[in-house]
Amino acid sequence: MSEHDDRLPVWCAGKEWCPITATATLIGKKWHPVVIHRLLDGGPMGFNELKEDVGGISSKVLSDSLDDLEEKQLVNREIVSEKPVRVNYSLTDQGESLEPLIYEMRDWGMDHLVAAEDEEDAIA
Amino acid sequence: MSEHDDRLPVWCAGKEWCPITATATLIGKKWHPVVIHRLLDGGPMGFNELKEDVGGISSKVLSDSLDDLEEKQLVNREIVSEKPVRVNYSLTDQGESLEPLIYEMRDWGMDHLVAAEDEEDAIA
């Protein structure tokens, strides 16, 4: 542990290191949570399979996202075969550990936003 | 319920409406999670109090964030007095319902990123 322990309350604030901001920085980009969710739920898979599964994402953006997630140690990239090229994406242990968080996001959305959508439909 | 129910698995995909992306859209901006966390943990408070509490955020950005959170129905803005101007920010019920998610973010960060920080320190 570092010297900030006596200054920083457990919950943190933005002044120094903040676990919430840190977490948000890791998975806060547009497609990251969904990509992780697909890998959690669908197991290891290839690039185009993942692309299909995520849906609505371009190759470039998925590629960028995967690069970022790999750099952040949340996703493993494994070359399975050379000809034809076959790559397998899976979650690292760190990535897998996000399971409760990702599911919490999904469940919250289901519980609190579906209803809102329906209300809007009702109004419209 | 709408007609997509038979096409969309419970977990969703990006193709149509996705609860994960929807949730991320709500709280995915840089300071949103921290602001919500401060309000969860510190109760209703005024603008500058919140600014201090969050730490490292400018007036403009906090103002923008609060506008956005208010528009998204996660935060209440209540004018308490006119002279001097006194405003009170608090969470709506919808905002409060994010408690498990926000705490999950905090806890995950504490559990999985503090160690990483320490490793980096060790290497450096």
Next chain:
DNA sequence: CAGAATCCCAGTGGATACTG
């Protein structure tokens, strides 16, 4: 199949200064 290369744009977020 799994991307890389380019181009481009809108949206954040930060700095600074000012106000009712």
Next chain:
DNA sequence: CAGTATCCACTGGGATTCTG
């Protein structure tokens, strides 16, 4: 006290095209 007003730099993400 609680913001606004500017200005700006950055970058994330989308469309399109090309490649080993």
